[in-house]
Amino acid sequence: MPTALRYDLLNTDPQTRARRGRVTTLHGSFETPAFMPVGTQGTVKGILPDHLRESGAECILGNTYHLMLRPGEKTVAALGDLHGFMAWKGPILTDSGGFQVFSLADVNKITDEGVTFKSHIDGAMHHLTPTRSIQIQNDLGADIIMCFDQCPPGQAPIEDQLRALDRTLRWAEVCVEAHARKNEQSLFGIVQGGTHLDLRAKCAEALIKLDFPGYALGGLAVGEGFEAMKSVLEHATPLLPEKKPRYLMGVGFPRDIVEAVRHGIDMFDCVMPTRNGRNAYAFTMDGAIRIRNAQYARDPGPIEAGCDCYACRTFTRGAIRHYFFAAEMLGPMLVSLHNTRFYQRLMADIRASIEAGTFADFIASDPRSKLGPRVIAD
């Protein structure tokens, strides 16, 4: 019987801690470092699965919080689990709902058992516990599922951080206990601890004792700033087991991804390609452009010269700009598609440079390694 998850470390970069690997699940493999497009509500917004696959994406992400509220995990299970529901045959990862409960919902009460919150959709009261999060994720049926954790605000006082961390560690044990499909789904632990390196170390040490098949760094890219994130990546990533995949949750800009790969991160997810796409921001090698700008009104070129995505092969900047002004669906569809391909090209180029042992050169010379929030044009 095949195992639910295998991680093959293919090679490491000679000058950095970057690693080239492959994660294999019962629904197929994905090459790492990998970027997973986010399908919050059972679809990567505006992108049909055939174009998503064509973009180079191999593993995608679903959200427990959104799917438990609508259409409900039992409905997803009845319609062929998340793979059948969203028509994605490859690997899928679901997060636990922890991050969304604390960022989207109106949190009513947090106890050692779990969280009571009001739905952002209709205000109905819901209760989410580590056990319930795992039950939902078992029903959704993703290949990789995540522990339910408490995510305190980055600026919370140290006592709150400590309390949240202790709770997260206790909840991790509850999640392991509750997980009912270990032969099919792999449960990852999440290292929290904010920007406190000692808390990160304590958390990593405790989770490693639980022997998860993979580990994530959570609670980054939540406003702590690039330098603080770099520090956590530098010190916390090497604490994670070498023979298991490492996932940096919710990150991020190309610059952030390059920096994290340098320290040995294997997996990423972020809504940035599609959220920016819907808002007419298109990624290019030289920075993001705002396709609504007047300068593109009669621009006959593609979104990004040299890009091989369907949008760039097919439409001019001028036409896409018109679609945004005319409120036509094709605007968001096409720029989301381009951005999704942009991220997959970035990852393919990162992987190739690690294979070639030249990732340090990539960092030094590729413009995407500097592509952060400041270069977004407006």
Place this chain on the structure above:
Amino acid sequence: MPTALRYDLLNTDPQTRARRGRVTTLHGSFETPAFMPVGTQGTVKGILPDHLRESGAECILGNTYHLMLRPGEKTVAALGDLHGFMAWKGPILTDSGGFQVFSLADVNKITDEGVTFKSHIDGAMHHLTPTRSIQIQNDLGADIIMCFDQCPPGQAPIEDQLRALDRTLRWAEVCVEAHARKNEQSLFGIVQGGTHLDLRAKCAEALIKLDFPGYALGGLAVGEGFEAMKSVLEHATPLLPEKKPRYLMGVGFPRDIVEAVRHGIDMFDCVMPTRNGRNAYAFTMDGAIRIRNAQYARDPGPIEAGCDCYACRTFTRGAIRHYFFAAEMLGPMLVSLHNTRFYQRLMADIRASIEAGTFADFIASDPRSKLGPRVIAD
């Protein structure tokens, strides 16, 4: 040098006036009877060109009124005319703007020269004349363009109908005169006259003298009712030249199309597949279904059993219903795609039955020949 338009009459049905033909333009051919999806603002809403082509559509429609207001015909021309702009390599037809001016805009003044109206987008004042309509359509560059006509309300008194008809005939001459790309674009005349068979005959006779390469029936499916439309189709269609294509504008339900084909109509356009699709109404052989209905929440079947469209091959009714409730673009995208394919399957089946000489049987036995407004479920 190839001609701008050729119509080949391939065969006629032995028991009806239905005809199987082919229209050839400089951008390729389309088989008739043909249904042309409507790309109002330079895109068939929510459908990428590759899926549109896959649906079986061979000729599509653009709207002069919308495109002159936004992005402007000069912008479309600068971006490769309408073919390049909307990435459609096959034949395109543009209407003249007449119908939209009278149905969408706030009409300020109608004179013998043309129409002054307020844009529905920003209230700006615009002037549209027969000459200007043809100039715009020359810039847009469609293969088939239409005369600018006056469309009086169906219930207007006979004197108003007569005045509008005289004006439409004078404007037709102006349009012929203004047309500057006769070697590339074919200008069709539009027979108006409401439900008055004598006015229809008068209009057809006058237009035929101008020797257009094709003829349309306008001013139908605007509230006159099915029986009145049948009467006009029965009496006016045979007045049109046999060796030229005949186009029924803005129609309609499958029932209407079948009825019109029976009388010898070759071309159709309607927003129904995409407008209904965006509103979660899906066409099936047995009638339209409302995919938002609770009964489909966990329905694992496709929109329509046996349909070969991408939506039906890929997604369940339950998932598509969820996309509508979650306001995900995939809902409108998928049902629009299905409806577009539904209409193309209808036309393919109509064409096959005319080829086989069995169109009368098709009318008698195929459920789509009765699919009108009443069978739309809600």
